[in-house]
Amino acid sequence: MTARYTIGIDLGGTNIKGGVCDRRQTLLTRHAIETQAELGCEHVLERMARLVDDLLQQTNLSKAQIAGIGVGAPGPLSHAQGMIYHAPNLPGFVAVPLRDRFAKATGLPVVLENDANAAAYGEFTAGAGKDVRNMVMLTLGTGIGGGIVLDGKLWRGRYDNAGEIGHTVIVPDGRACPCGQRGCLERYASANAIAERLREAVAAGENSVLKPKITANEPFDARDVLQAAEQGDALAARIWDETCYYLALSVVNVRHLLNPELVVFAGGLINAGPRLLDPVKEHLERLSWKIAPDAPRIALATLGTDAGTIGAAALAMS
Numbered sequence: 001m002t003a004r005y006t007i008g009i010d011l012g013g014t015n016i017k018g019g020v021c022d023r024r025q026t027l028l029t030r031h032a033i034e035t036q037a038e039l040g041c042e043h044v045l046e047r048m049a050r051l052v053d054d055l056l057q058q059t060n061l062s063k064a065q066i067a068g069i070g071v072g073a074p075g076p077l078s079h080a081q082g083m084i085y086h087a088p089n090l091p092g093f094v095a096v097p098l099r100d101r102f103a104k105a106t107g108l109p110v111v112l113e114n115d116a117n118a119a120a121y122g123e124f125t126a127g128a129g130k131d132v133r134n135m136v137m138l139t140l141g142t143g144i145g146g147g148i149v150l151d152g153k154l155w156r157g158r159y160d161n162a163g164e165i166g167h168t169v170i171v172p173d174g175r176a177c178p179c180g181q182r183g184c185l186e187r188y189a190s191a192n193a194i195a196e197r198l199r200e201a202v203a204a205g206e207n208s209v210l211k212p213k214i215t216a217n218e219p220f221d222a223r224d225v226l227q228a229a230e231q232g233d234a235l236a237a238r239i240w241d242e243t244c245y246y247l248a249l250s251v252v253n254v255r256h257l258l259n260p261e262l263v264v265f266a267g268g269l270i271n272a273g274p275r276l277l278d279p280v281k282e283h284l285e286r287l288s289w290k291i292a293p294d295a296p297r298i299a300l301a302t303l304g305t306d307a308g309t310i311g312a313a314a315l316a317m318s
């Protein structure tokens with residue numbers, strides 16, 4: 001029997017998502033279970049194996065029909081060694097040889113990939129980037145992840161850490177980042193950073209319609225900041241616009257460093273749609289050079305939360 005299918009797994013701190021893809025990266029089925037990360041590494045590996053069994057059952061496929069499993073996981077990790085060095089959202093995942101252990105547990109070949117890379121590869125194979133050969137993706141969520149595809153291949157770098165665009169420095173000596181640097185893009189343009197910057201501005205004496213929420217210590221997020229901006233709140237509007245400015249600066253840097261055809265924005269923040277994309281494009285037009293027509297197209301991701309699963313499955317095929 002020919003192995004025509006692959007399984008993609010997206011290992012997260014809350015849920016483990018999985019799917020079965022055919023050779024054309026069509027997602028035949030998807031399924032998700034709770035990670036139960038607090039129960040430790042062994043337990044999570046068992047959950048992953050169970051998810052594989054569930055997926056086989058859903059599709060009525062046997063293991064002999066599966067060419068391999070791709071696992072997208074939080075890092076830092078080593079693709080080459082199949083090792084998760086340290087995953088802060090997964091207790092006990094320190095120096096775990098996940099690839100080999102999961103291969104032993106399932107009896108199938110396994111490839112391990114950084115989750116942001118897997119998502120970028122998913123968009124490249126089946127989403128916003130399926131018609132290009134060179135693309136860079138920025139995933140704008142609680143943090144900022146990145147992935148680079150050059151000439152059709154994921155670019156991992158010497159230490160498998162390429163594409164960490166969230167930790168490129170956008171403001172010299174700027175806001176402190178948990179990574180140890182200052183001024184990282186993630187500290188300005190992630191969903192968390194947007195809410196945090198507004199909170200800090202209010203604490204420093206500026207006014208906003210969100211001030212009562214902040215004073216009452218009620219939760220609010222980037223969506224509230226955007227909504228306030230649209231209702232005419234000057235502080236929220238400034239912070240949203242600054243966010244788009246920082247993203248545009250990053251695209252300028254990416255453009256000149258890699259000259260991709262396409263830059264894709266993904267993650268929760270893209271629910272803002274044109275309210276994110278249009279101001280980023282306006283800033284880009286102002287900031288970019290005009291001496292050569294080599295600007296990348298900017299697009300929003302199309303696969304949503306399936307990108308990581310599809311990308312992992314595609315990497316298992318390749």
Ligand SMILES: [Zn+2]
Binds near residue numbers: 166167177178180181
């Ligand atoms: Zn950083």
